[in-house]
Amino acid sequence: MKKLILGISLVVLFVAGCSNDSTDGGKDSSKKENVDVTIWATNINVPVLEKAAELYKEDHPEFNLNVEEMNNDDIRSKMTAGLQSAGQGLPDGALLVDDGITGYVTNFSDTFANITELGFDEHEDQFPQYKMDSVSYEGDMYAIPFDAGPVGVFYRADLFEEAGVNAEDIKTWNDYFEAGEKIKEVTGANMLSFDSNDSTVYTILMSQQGKGYFEQDGTSNMDSEVSIETASVFSEMAERDIIFRAPGWNAWVASLVDSQTATAITGAWLIGTLEQQVPDQSGNWAVMPLPSFEGSDSRSANQGGSSFSIFESSDNKEELYDFLVFFATSTEVQELAMEGGLFPSYLPVYESDLFAEPVEYFNNEPVWEFFAEEMTKIPSVFYTEHDSLGRDEAVKVQAEVLEGTDPEQSVSDANGRIENRIN
Template sequence: MNARTLIVPVAALALLSGCTMGAGAPTDVALDPDAEVSGEITVWSWDVAATALDRLGDEFEADHPDTTVNVVDVGYDNAYDKLSVGLQAGSGLPDVVTIETDRAPGYINEFPTGLVDLTPVLGDAEGDFDPFKWSAQSDADGALKVAPWDSGTVGLFFRTDYFDQAGVDPASIETWDDLIAAGETIKATTGHTLLSIDVSTGGAFQMLLQQQGIGLFDEAGDITITSPEAVEALTLLQTMSEKGLLKNVKGWDGRVTSAKDGDSAATAEAVWWIGTLQGDAPELSGKYGVTELPAFEQGGARTTNNGGSGLAVPAQAKNPDLAAAFVEYVLADADHQASMMVNEGLFPSYLPALKDAYFQEPQEYFGGQPVYELFAEQTANIPAITFTTDNAEASDIVANAVVAAVLNGADPTTTLQDAADQIATATGREIAE
């Protein structure tokens, strides 16, 4: 659900290889949105997501007599192994599965008949969902194959004590140039760097790309990382590094430790970072605030996405109509989505849920700031981007390019051109003009 889950399991590599599989899967499963549902379904998920589905499963059963919802916490490490094998074999999967947003396009493209089109049930509510999630989890024909669940809306978390000590007003930061200038002042005054990131993953670079409405590929499937936007994003990271404003940390634990130790003044991260701070650094309560992500230019997008997931109904589901009804019940209901935020910390992709009073409540950890309100306002503004089955391989190549430019001082334009050439050779895709 979040940045902790970045490793592609070995058994899933076949999914990303570029050859279509799953010929044995059932096809042409047409949902009946008016069906009288009954019977039993099995749902696969993990961690707090499984907890939320189990809780709402009990409510669904109470509202729908003669139904049973069995939620199985399959564990994150096993989930994608089981899903890949089941889709390829055409058997062995439950009625509902959880799929993260960045993985959804790979499954949708490689197994075009493996997941049920949920549009007959959820299509009328398309305008009520985070548009990025809806787009990323639909196929090329616009069929919704994975229903949006939680969003990874990104904001700028900042240490109020560092900003105050340096005399920097966070409200004055509107662009990345503003933030760099603030970072120089903060470092000169407090000795702290501006941001702590794991350069080796390339994740910060991809977040900056999406903020500009760019993915690693465009709608035609061509490689985009030689674009002016990509060069600007990598140059930004390199500039911050050259000015001594970046602390390079290793992995998830490194990021959390850096935050606890107070190494840096700010963190550009998704809304779920709130839970990480509260859980891992309770001693920093009252020392954090949140504002919008700086824009690349005045009037530009001030958010991006990192993380989030959805629910899908495999075509081999034994009770697809009941499965789809449960997905609709959980995800296309403002009260249910809001309850998952309150109880399990899952930030809704369903926009009507963001009007719940909970999102306006002051949060003690953030000095009484109603931080969820900011993320609620920005979720509908997340730029949509295109994913392909080659995103995983391209991400590895791009990560090496980011390291070369940010840590080793390589020219961003040349480095990205080299990376694009490598991706083209590896995937057979064209480089966008």
């Protein structure tokens, strides 16, 4: 009898031991001698990923990361080919621009790992709601949040002072227009310069009002009241002759260098661009919130940002997930990202001393702190697979209203073209 009991005990202990090994859902990467994963990412992200992998390997020596560097257009092109061929040729994961993720997942949800099911919901309160919404589809997350693009109005403090304009007095878009006229009259600089080949500013002003180019049911927002208000901003500045059209990125940066504009409306990443490409203007720049639209208190918006998706075809899905959770929720890693010119969306990192430090270029003001405070104020925007059509039409609307077309007519025509292309 004693032998029988001993035998049963050993069996129970063996089964229990096997059970304990599997309770982590396969996430214990130490079970594999080598874990080799590949991620597609753009150039600015490569050194941060590689440094994070070095830190991660200290506790996970079997983990090996290969980052394939390519631009966003190449990622989109190769992604599309891989998705259309049932996942063939896709890496383990990819860093994708937020406004394209929902479109991919809508059509190929089985190709993307469900991040919520992998357990990321326990980290949701560590990221701003708008960021979580941007990577979600039908209630589940399909990407791990990374960088963001909180928007500000970068302005030339020296030109404002010369014209007798106080930035703190600019609360509404009408205040902004009136200040622009004073600045143009005194300094000759336009109030706003923008890339006329791109829809960046139009998209920002839509985002400020909590709208993307489409609703969740597929309805176009191009002829909505929000879009009319946005188009009217361009129209009003054209009538007052305070807006400068720069045909492309290089021309836009040149307009900043040549003092052709008093403000630039864009994401926090412009901090690095100004420091690197316009060093002679150190001490002359500052940042303020967006002016508000009539009847709205919102003065915040987002431009860009990216997140990490994992593909179901990966043999190391759980192991890559563990690494990316470490990447996204490590204060040390996110500080490295910030030092590399990226703006993190991980809320706890905003307590870092880096955000409170004065920035010499901006007259020793803590501009990173300003953008950190913006992150929880940004409205959520729904992205769709058809957003590229909306952005294309926004560029046309900008051009038309600057030439005198009535904003309501212009957005109505654009909406008709969108419906024709979709249907």
